[in-house]
Amino acid sequence: MHKRIIRKYYKFILKKKDVAARLDNYLIDKLPKRYTRNIIQKIIILGNVYINKKQIKNKKHLLKSKDRIEIFTLYLNKKEAILKCERLNLSILYEDEYLLIINKQFNLVVHPGTRNQEGTLLNGIKYLLENKAETRIQLKKPYIANRIDKETSGLIMVATDEKIVQNLSKQFSLNWIKKKYIAVVNGIIKEEQINKISKLVISRKKGKSRKKVCFSTFKVIERLRYLTVLKCIISSGRTHQIRVHLKELGYTIFNDKKYSIDKISYEKIASYKKKLISRIIQDSKFLALHAKSLELIHPIFLKYLQFTSIIPFEIYMLIKIMF
Numbered sequence: 001m002h003k004r005i006i007r008k009y010y011k012f013i014l015k016k017k018d019v020a021a022r023l024d025n026y027l028i029d030k031l032p033k034r035y036t037r038n039i040i041q042k043i044i045i046l047g048n049v050y051i052n053k054k055q056i057k058n059k060k061h062l063l064k065s066k067d068r069i070e071i072f073t074l075y076l077n078k079k080e081a082i083l084k085c086e087r088l089n090l091s092i093l094y095e096d097e098y099l100l101i102i103n104k105q106f107n108l109v110v111h112p113g114t115r116n117q118e119g120t121l122l123n124g125i126k127y128l129l130e131n132k133a134e135t136r137i138q139l140k141k142p143y144i145a146n147r148i149d150k151e152t153s154g155l156i157m158v159a160t161d162e163k164i165v166q167n168l169s170k171q172f173s174l175n176w177i178k179k180k181y182i183a184v185v186n187g188i189i190k191e192e193q194i195n196k197i198s199k200l201v202i203s204r205k206k207g208k209s210r211k212k213v214c215f216s217t218f219k220v221i222e223r224l225r226y227l228t229v230l231k232c233i234i235s236s237g238r239t240h241q242i243r244v245h246l247k248e249l250g251y252t253i254f255n256d257k258k259y260s261i262d263k264i265s266y267e268k269i270a271s272y273k274k275k276l277i278s279r280i281i282q283d284s285k286f287l288a289l290h291a292k293s294l295e296l297i298h299p300i301f302l303k304y305l306q307f308t309s310i311i312p313f314e315i316y317m318l319i320k321i322m323f
Contacts, residue, residue: 014067023049024059027071048072083112083141088124093155093307098300100125100142100158103309106286109150125158145169146179149240151255153312154181154291159299167299172235178295181232181242182221182311184254184288184318189228194218196245214238216245224322227254232289242289254288254318276321286314 012030027040027049035043043049044059050070051061063069094101102121109116112123125142143165145157159165171177196216215235222229228251232242240259246252247259293308 008071008073010069010071010073012069014063014065014069016065018063019065021063022059023051023056023061023063023069026063026069031071043071043073083126084118084123085127085130086118086123087127088119088121090121090124090128091309092128093309094305098160098164099298100128100160101294101305101307102156102158104148104153104156104291106151106153106312106314110144110147110156121156129160146172146177148291149287149289151285151287152289152291153286153315154289155179155294155307155309156291157294157296164299168296171296171299175235176297177235178293179234179291180293181234182290182292182315183230183232183242183246184224184315185228185230185246185251186254186260187226187228187251188223189218189220189230189251192220194249196249198245198248212238214241214245216242218246218249222319222323224319227318227322229319256287256289273321277318286312288315288318290315 010031012026014026018026024037024041024044027035027044028037031040041059045057047055047057048071049056050072051063051067053068053070091103091105092100093103102125104110104121109120110122112118112120122142122144129142143159143162145159145165145168148154148156157168159168168177194217196218197213199213217233219231219233220228221231234241243253243256243259252260290311291309292311293306295304295306297303298305
């Protein structure tokens with residue numbers, strides 16, 4: 001991914017209303033939005049901030065009246081970022097000039113980032129679209145309409161135009177898009193159905209977290225030995241919504257290293273089954289969570305679309321072993 005380095009200099013003189021503000025919080029409010037909290041804190045720690053001609057490396061430094069703040073920094077011009085095309089083995093369930101529905105495998109990053117500039121889902125989609133005559137000229141970049149985690153598998157919507165992704169976002173806000181997941185959860189859930197409502201963080205700006213009420217429904221499909229297979233229904237899909245809601249209920253998804261509560265004891269399971277489970281975990285960086293079905297209205301043709309995907313072999317084998 002190619003980006004042009006831009007050198008920037010900023011200067012601020014503190015006003016009375018900002019007295020006693022933390023340095024990092026003040027800069028978050030004053031600098032352009034491309035400077036996130038994490039970036040600003042790195043700028044301070046690296047010694048690129050001067051107050052009254054004195055270098056300050058403490059992000060918690062408290063500002064005083066008439067302090068003169070100078071920032072010397074660099075940033076990468078994202079507008080010139082070039083998404084590299086890469087040929088990947090993608091499973092495409094639906095495709096037209098406006099919309100793609102892809103069944104993402106687990107252990108695949110969706111968006112390129114600092115650590116993953118190549119080998120992401122977007123790299124593969126760009127290759128796919130640019131090698132089609134009907135889209136090659138007009139395509140600028142693909143847009144992901146719904147994100148799922150690297151370790152999670154399942155259905156993802158991809159728009160070929162910004163207006164299409166805006167339409168899909170509107171459908172999400174109106175709860176027109178329906179998403180259903182299959183999850184294998186540690187422990188036995190006695191209830192047939194659980195509805196969970198709570199406020200989840202949807203954005204962090206200027207040191208403040210913005211939360212929104214999110215709703216999840218969990219229905220038991222099958223109770224296995226030490227595990228429960230669930231159908232998870234959500235309309236919004238906030239970051240880690242299913243994983244967070246299950247943890248709040250006292251359960252975690254099988255092989256979820258981020259939100260795991262306790263390790264489940266498998267002492268009573270036959271030794272050969274233990275070995276099979278261990279092999280699944282060791283050989284596959286997967287989460288037992290799969291975005292199985294998706295319902296939406298096509299943004300252009302206005303027709304109802306419904307898609308269903310097959311669960312990954314690893315989840316299938318886990319269920320079979322523990323049945």
